[in-house]
Every structure is written in structure tokens, then in C-alpha cells.
Amino acid sequence: MFLKKSLLYIITQSEFGGAQSNVLDLIKGFQQEYNVHLATSTEGSLTESIAAINVPVHLLPNLIRSINLFHDYLAIKECISLIKEIKPDLIHAHSSKAGLIARVAGWICKVPVVFTAHGWGFSPGNPAIRRWIVLLSEKLAAPLAKKIICVSETNRHLALGLGVSNQNSLVTVHNGINDIPVSLANPAHQPARLIMVARFNEPKDQATLLKAIAQLSDQSIHLDLVGSGSAWESCKDLAKSLGIQDQVSFLGDRADVPQLLAQSQIFILCTHYEGLPISILEAMRAGLPVIATKVNGIPEEVEHGKTGLLVPDKDVKEVAKALSTLIESPDLRQQMGEAGRQKFLEEFTIERMIDETRTVYEQVLKQ
Structure with missing residues (x-):
């Protein structure tokens, strides 16, 4: 036996x-x-x-x-x-x-x-x-x-x-990750809903994203922040001090992340250092364009200009610029989302x- x-x-x-x-x-x-x-x-x-x-x-x-x-x-x-x-x-x-x-x-x-x-x-x-x-x-x-x-x-x-x-x-x-049977996102939908899924502690950088949102004039956009951690309260206070508390939802830990991604149009991950973030793979699986910090293994997931946009670490201005580019171009979001989905199927199953x-x-x- x-x-x-x-x-x-x-x-x-x-x-x-x-x-x-x-x-x-x-x-x-x-x-x-x-x-x-x-x-x-x-x-x-x-x-x-x-x-x-x-x-x-x-x-x-x-x-x-x-x-x-x-x-x-x-x-x-x-x-x-x-x-x-x-x-x-x-x-x-x-x-x-x-x-x-x-x-x-x-x-x-x-x-x-x-x-x-x-x-x-x-x-x-x-x-x-x-x-x-x-x-x-x-x-x-x-x-x-x-x-x-x-x-x-x-x-x-x-x-x-x-x-x-x-x-x-x-x-x-x-x-x-598994290619689970969940509805794909519709990146071209207007107005664009933004989402970041990450713990509120090192090395994640929700603060830079919040500051970038505050630089945008489009009041119709909304950001969902999924996760919990030691920086959760300070980020809520930051959103309030920036005057964008009505544009940001702090959702805490959620068991329905695939469904939340399917309802979004742009995925963002601001971070100081990483290995190869699974949250980005989940966004690619959902068919979302990705804006992410250009650190460590992230460029192996996100092809700049093809499946998303890469930005420097802690650079509020460049994050805001990348957000504006995708918010103002539903067609580009759709193209990048489809390319990201294909890259997931070919390389990250x-x-x-x-x-x-x-x-x-x-x-x-x-x-």
C-alpha cells in the first residue's frame, strides 16, 4: 500500500x-x-x-x-x-x-x-x-x-x-490564484469607481493614494478602501482633513472582495515594497486596469502602458496623474483591463x- x-x-x-x-x-x-x-x-x-x-x-x-x-x-x-x-x-x-x-x-x-x-x-x-x-x-x-x-x-x-x-x-x-467563476468588471463604466485592497500597515501606503485623490477635481469618483490594520484610524482622519471623506469608503475586512472588484473600474496599490502582490492578481483576474507603485516584483505583474500604469513610490503627483489618465479614458481602461485579464490567464494561474x-x-x- x-x-x-x-x-x-x-x-x-x-x-x-x-x-x-x-x-x-x-x-x-x-x-x-x-x-x-x-x-x-x-x-x-x-x-x-x-x-x-x-x-x-x-x-x-x-x-x-x-x-x-x-x-x-x-x-x-x-x-x-x-x-x-x-x-x-x-x-x-x-x-x-x-x-x-x-x-x-x-x-x-x-x-x-x-x-x-x-x-x-x-x-x-x-x-x-x-x-x-x-x-x-x-x-x-x-x-x-x-x-x-x-x-x-x-x-x-x-x-x-x-x-x-x-x-x-x-x-x-x-x-x-484560482480563476473563480465571478462576473468580470466593466472598466469602461462611468463614473469610475476606484478600489484598493490592502492591510492598513507597513508596507502599504493608503496615505499617498488619499492625498492623490484630494488633488483631483472630479467629485463624481469614489474610492473603496478594503482592509484593516494599525493605520486605519489615521487614514480616516487624513481623508477628513483633506476634505474627501465623502468620496472614500473604509470598508474594513471583507469576504466579498471578488464581487467588490467586479463592481469597480480601476484598481490601485500604493506600497513601499512588495514580493508579488496577490491583490494585483485578483484585480487582473477581474479584468481591471491597475495603477501600482513600481517596486520589487510589481513590474512583473503590471506592464506599464499595457495592463496598467506604474508610478514612483510616495509620489502623490504621479499617482494623481495616473488616476486622471484612466478616469478620463474609459476606452483605455477597457483595453488595459482585457490585457491584464489575458496576462493573468497566461502567467498567474x-x-x-x-x-x-x-x-x-x-x-x-x-x-
Whole structure:
């Protein structure tokens, strides 16, 4: 009788974001091929979704996001105990802290680890001290992983250039998402409704978008901001101080994002640094033109002038200019939305991501 191998996914936080969405898709994709387990710090949106598909969830209470040597030591011990309990054949870690803890615990237990870097903490745009600390820790931890998956070619080249691991260990697997049966958007509809889907904390930059909206004279446009986080209240105060509170809806966390995208005409993501944002893929899937900050892997998703417009980081004037261009041209929005939808179908499907990840797993398990 053929026995399925066991696969343990580890991620720091269970609040829903791009990395958590990626983990959920991977678990669903490999649930039939492996005995899959998930480990994370606390219960949340991700653990609820995982429990609903009957995948075991394990909590590591000391796996916290911030640097704390005492908690990190305890998290390693918790992770080692879990590895000894479920005896995985392979560990796949996501997010920086879980990546460090899992690599150390896996090395101690002699279990191979794959680490996905959804965005490097040493990327330009991060605070200088953080970049130095993260770069040092990643250089030290890199040899403990059999493979390091980068979600964009930009991030892979950044790691190689800074001496984090090598050509054999670093591999690019672009994020992919399901092509769910939801109505496509009508980008040409007037007046244009704008939407940004992102957490209200670093590295996202809703403030720049709000300031750009305030520079536009078209009072008929409306912006939906989906998400929650530490900067939510300050952004609401900013909208009020700019006199645009009636043009902006703060929708909080929503379970109907695909439907909200289908009702919109332009998607925006202002951000300081990224890996390969899933929110942009969701907008492309919906057939929306995208305005996004030109950082890290975003230009691998958004083709400037073809599927959307790329703008410099923190540049209020250029964001406003890009918004005006698309707001005033329904035909251009339609063309870009259709091109983005086609690019999604060709390059960013979940089937492609699962196939490429499976190849990584097979290579590691054969070593």
C-alpha cells in the first residue's frame, strides 16, 4: 500500500493577507497528494479556512513576528516538538520569522525545509536598520533551507546580488490564484469607481493614494478602501482633513472582495515594497486596469502602458496623474483591463504555481 508523505506548512500569523492566501491555496492544491499540516502562532482567518477543509492545525504560541530572543528560543523548541510528533517528510515555511524558526528546527531534526520569501525585509523601502538585521539573519539561515522560493525574479536577483544563498538554492515561483467563476468588471463604466485592497500597515501606503485623490477635481469618483490594520484610524482622519471623506469608503475586512472588484473600474496599490502582490492578481483576474507603485516584483505583474500604469513610490503627483489618465479614458481602461485579464490567464494561474511548486518538492525529497 502506498503511503502518502507528510508535509508541514508553517507561517507566522493567521490574519489574512497575501502570504496566508498563498498558503491556503498550496494546502488545497496538495491536500490529496500529501498528509498536510499547518502550524502558526494563533487562531485567525487562515486557521478557520484550514480547519474547514479538515487539515490539522497546530499552534506555536511563541512564534511572534517581532524579534525576541526568549520567545524565538521557545518557538524553536515548540517547532522541534511538533516535528517529532507529526514526523513530516518536508517542511514548507512562509514569512520571515516562521522561515527562520522552521529552518533552525528542521536542521536540528534533519527534516528538509523549503522557505518561501514573499518579500525580502532587506528590500529597498525598508528602514535601514531592519534591512541590515534581516540581511544578516537571512545570510546565516539560507544554508539551512534546501530551496528558497522567491515569488518574483526581482527578489531572486536581489538575494543573489547580496549573497543570500546561490543559484542552485534560489528559485522563482510566481504566485498564482484560482480563476473563480465571478462576473468580470466593466472598466469602461462611468463614473469610475476606484478600489484598493490592502492591510492598513507597513508596507502599504493608503496615505499617498488619499492625498492623490484630494488633488483631483472630479467629485463624481469614489474610492473603496478594503482592509484593516494599525493605520486605519489615521487614514480616516487624513481623508477628513483633506476634505474627501465623502468620496472614500473604509470598508474594513471583507469576504466579498471578488464581487467588490467586479463592481469597480480601476484598481490601485500604493506600497513601499512588495514580493508579488496577490491583490494585483485578483484585480487582473477581474479584468481591471491597475495603477501600482513600481517596486520589487510589481513590474512583473503590471506592464506599464499595457495592463496598467506604474508610478514612483510616495509620489502623490504621479499617482494623481495616473488616476486622471484612466478616469478620463474609459476606452483605455477597457483595453488595459482585457490585457491584464489575458496576462493573468497566461502567467498567474494556480495550476501553474502548483506544478512549479511540486517540482521544487520533488527535487528536495530526492536529495
